Amino acid sequence: MTTPIPLLNSLLLAAAVLPAPALAQLPAVSIERRLAQDLSLRVGDTIRLGTAPDSMGLVATVAAVYEPRPDPAEIAKVERHLRMHLPDLAVLLGAPDRVDRFGVGLVPGTAVDSAVAALERNAFGFRVYPSAAIAAESSETFLVVSRFHRAIAIITIVASAVFLLCIMLLKVEERRMDAAVMRFVGVRRRTIFGALLLEAALVAALGCVIGTGLALVAGAATNAYYRSFFDTALTFSLVTPGIVLFSVALSLALGLLAGAAAAWRLVRTRPMVLWGRG
Amino acid sequence: MRGIAWGLRSLGRQPLRTALSLAGIAVAAAMLLDMVMLSGGIDQSFSDLLLVRGYQLRLTPKGTLPFDTEATMTRASEVVAALRRDPDVEAAGAVLGTSLYARAADSLVTLFGFGVEPEAQGLYEVTAGRDLTWGDTAGIILSEPAARLLRAGVGDSVTLVGRLDPQVAAAAVGRRLAVRGMVRWLYDSRDQPSVGTVLPVMQRLSREPAEDRASLILVKARADERVPALAARLRAEFPAVEVNSAAELVVHFRQRLVYFRQLSYILGSMSLIVAVLLIATLLTIGVNERLGEIATLRAIGVSRATVVGQVLAEGTALTALGAALGILLGLVTARYLDAILTSFPGLPAAFSFFVPRAGTLSFAAIVLLVTGSLAGLYPAWLAARAPIAATLRAEAT
Numbered sequence: 001m002t003t004p005i006p007l008l009n010s011l012l013l014a015a016a017v018l019p020a021p022a023l024a025q026l027p028a029v030s031i032e033r034r035l036a037q038d039l040s041l042r043v044g045d046t047i048r049l050g051t052a053p054d055s056m057g058l059v060a061t062v063a064a065v066y067e068p069r070p071d072p073a074e075i076a077k078v079e080r081h082l083r084m085h086l087p088d089l090a091v092l093l094g095a096p097d098r099v100d101r102f103g104v105g106l107v108p109g110t111a112v113d114s115a116v117a118a119l120e121r122n123a124f125g126f127r128v129y130p131s132a133a134i135a136a137e138s139s140e141t142f143l144v145v146s147r148f149h150r151a152i153a154i155i156t157i158v159a160s161a162v163f164l165l166c167i168m169l170l171k172v173e174e175r176r177m178d179a180a181v182m183r184f185v186g187v188r189r190r191t192i193f194g195a196l197l198l199e200a201a202l203v204a205a206l207g208c209v210i211g212t213g214l215a216l217v218a219g220a221a222t223n224a225y226y227r228s229f230f231d232t233a234l235t236f237s238l239v240t241p242g243i244v245l246f247s248v249a250l251s252l253a254l255g256l257l258a259g260a261a262a263a264w265r266l267v268r269t270r271p272m273v274l275w276g277r278g
Numbered sequence: 279m280r281g282i283a284w285g286l287r288s289l290g291r292q293p294l295r296t297a298l299s300l301a302g303i304a305v306a307a308a309m310l311l312d313m314v315m316l317s318g319g320i321d322q323s324f325s326d327l328l329l330v331r332g333y334q335l336r337l338t339p340k341g342t343l344p345f346d347t348e349a350t351m352t353r354a355s356e357v358v359a360a361l362r363r364d365p366d367v368e369a370a371g372a373v374l375g376t377s378l379y380a381r382a383a384d385s386l387v388t389l390f391g392f393g394v395e396p397e398a399q400g401l402y403e404v405t406a407g408r409d410l411t412w413g414d415t416a417g418i419i420l421s422e423p424a425a426r427l428l429r430a431g432v433g434d435s436v437t438l439v440g441r442l443d444p445q446v447a448a449a450a451v452g453r454r455l456a457v458r459g460m461v462r463w464l465y466d467s468r469d470q471p472s473v474g475t476v477l478p479v480m481q482r483l484s485r486e487p488a489e490d491r492a493s494l495i496l497v498k499a500r501a502d503e504r505v506p507a508l509a510a511r512l513r514a515e516f517p518a519v520e521v522n523s524a525a526e527l528v529v530h531f532r533q534r535l536v537y538f539r540q541l542s543y544i545l546g547s548m549s550l551i552v553a554v555l556l557i558a559t560l561l562t563i564g565v566n567e568r569l570g571e572i573a574t575l576r577a578i579g580v581s582r583a584t585v586v587g588q589v590l591a592e593g594t595a596l597t598a599l600g601a602a603l604g605i606l607l608g609l610v611t612a613r614y615l616d617a618i619l620t621s622f623p624g625l626p627a628a629f630s631f632f633v634p635r636a637g638t639l640s641f642a643a644i645v646l647l648v649t650g651s652l653a654g655l656y657p658a659w660l661a662a663r664a665p666i667a668a669t670l671r672a673e674a675t
Contacts, residue, residue, distance in 0.1 A: 166560065
């Protein structure tokens with residue numbers, strides 16, 4: 001017999017090699033894929049279930065192995081799930097005719113709020129929650145993670161903006177001699193400014209293309225790594241057209257702004273100073 | 279020294295460029311510091327929280343972590359008595375956690391109840407009034423949120439009810455208790471309305487008391503170095519329960535929050551790369567601009583080492599100033615990020631993700647300083663190998 005492993009709600013399970021009783025008489029359970037892998041179980045195997053290691057009294061047969069729906073709330077937990085018929089679980093827990101919750105479907109057209117109020121009034125010992133409230137409550141964790149990601153994104157954008165400003169400034173500053181020569185041969189300031197701005201725009205556009213490619217590769221790598229790490233089909237990194245559009249627009253705007261500022265500074269400087277003789 | 283002075287002076291020649299670079303390095307340093315704090319803060323904060331009352335071991339139902347499920351252990355008193363007989367155990371106390379109700383005006387409010395053994399508890403600190411005492415079956419202690427909900431204070435009475443039966447629309451058990459004190463539950467989330475009674479009262483309110491159930495048993499060892507051996511012995515002695523030391527619980531917790539740990543490594547590395555790129559780019563362009571000046575210095579006899587020292591000094595000065603600004607910025611952003619993450623539902627209010635410590639600050643500063651200084655190596659190499667004659671000729675034309 002293997003070591004008992006914990007299941008949700010403190011059930012314990014152990015895979016066992018048992019004398020084959022008539023399978024039809026045994027309670028049927030379905031187990032999640034990872035649990036089947038952990039205990040090398042297959043459909044038709046028999047298992048012992050209990051609420052404590054010294055009371056693994058219920059013998060059941062594995063009727064199905066299922067893949068649970070990917071759930072972000074579950075990925076970091078080590079619990080394994082098993083589904084069984086309600087009466088079998090009640091017997092196992094020694095709590096006949098007890099449940100944790102009821103699901104209630106309303107007749108179409110019935111107002112949820114009034115149904116909740118009516119049930120709260122009449123059902124002593126119950127708390128009644130609309131599905132929307134439960135969804136909001138259970139998604140709170142992900143809203144927090146989302147807020148954290150947004151805050152990190154803002155810091156990253158600030159850092160990137162400063163980086164971009166620096167690079168653009170340096171890039172334009174590199175053109176001091178070129179600008180001086182152009183001024184000496186009579187090229188107008190406006191033309192030099194336009195040329196430098198165009199160059200800044202091209203650099204920013206090229207950076208956007210490379211950055212988008214990098215984001216797609218990094219996103220794919222992130223998904224591949226975490227899907228393997230957590231053994232799940234969840235998507236961890238999603239590069240949407242909206243995100244790409246926002247990033248490209250922001251980068252172009254920042255690049256042009258930085259390029260314009262640096263170019264303006266350059267064209268206002270006297271040619272001899274640019275040439276290094278002023 | 280002469281090279282270092284030149285290096286610092288050359289930073290002042292381009293104030294706008296230097297200011298922008300410092301801003302970039304400061305933001306990258308702030309991010310690096312935050313991520314270093316995040317990577318170590320989770321463990322540190324959780325470990326501090328677990329050991330705040332000195333209880334190094336937790337016994338829970340087999341296969342569970344403290345208060346992770348509603349599972350309970352039976353015959354808790356027997357286990358506690360056996361633990362207290364152990365020569366390595368200084369104190370041991372059982373805790374039962376359960377949902378229960380209290381009458382407030384004409385309605386019932388839902389509370390979280392702790393049944394404790396006041397002579398050996400590691401879950402709360404008394405903030406007002408007095409603690410429960412052994413055998414005080416008429417007393418109750420309240421958290422601030424519970425007191426607000428019940429509109430009760432020290433000396434008032436509250437009525438707790440348990441085991442509601444929808445079939446007969448009545449509670450199977452009720453108890454009127456006097457509020458002895460106000461407490462801060464160490465592991466409660468924000469605004470969690472928790473109350474505490476002695477263990478037998480809570481057992482009676484939750485289930486049949488004959489089963490003598492507990493959710494958790496806290497054990498304080500006489501000496502920290504005896505904890506691993508004591509844990510191993512308890513595992514052998516009580517195979518039906520899970521024995522976890524604080525260090526082992528930290529490992530479990532770390533696994534749950536592995537995402538944040540890995541994120542901190544990735545973002546920390548990226549911050550470092552950004553800072554290095556910025557410094558290296560800036561210095562490289564600066565060296566290219568000053569090639570004539572460098573060639574002149576070399577021509578009049580300034581050594582190659584002095585020129586290299588000048589470039590490296592520029593890099594180090596930029597990094598040091600940026601890191602200093604970044605640490606200040608990082609501490610501010612850490613508070614902001616911590617406020618976001620600690621709003622996780624169910625997380626103990628006393629928990630913190632970003633823990634500023636002298637060691638953490640020093641580590642981030644040293645890493646940044648070393649890598650920032652190394653970023654100056656390439657431009658320093660460019661400066662050192664500048665051809666003197668060719669550069670001077672090019673400058674002259």
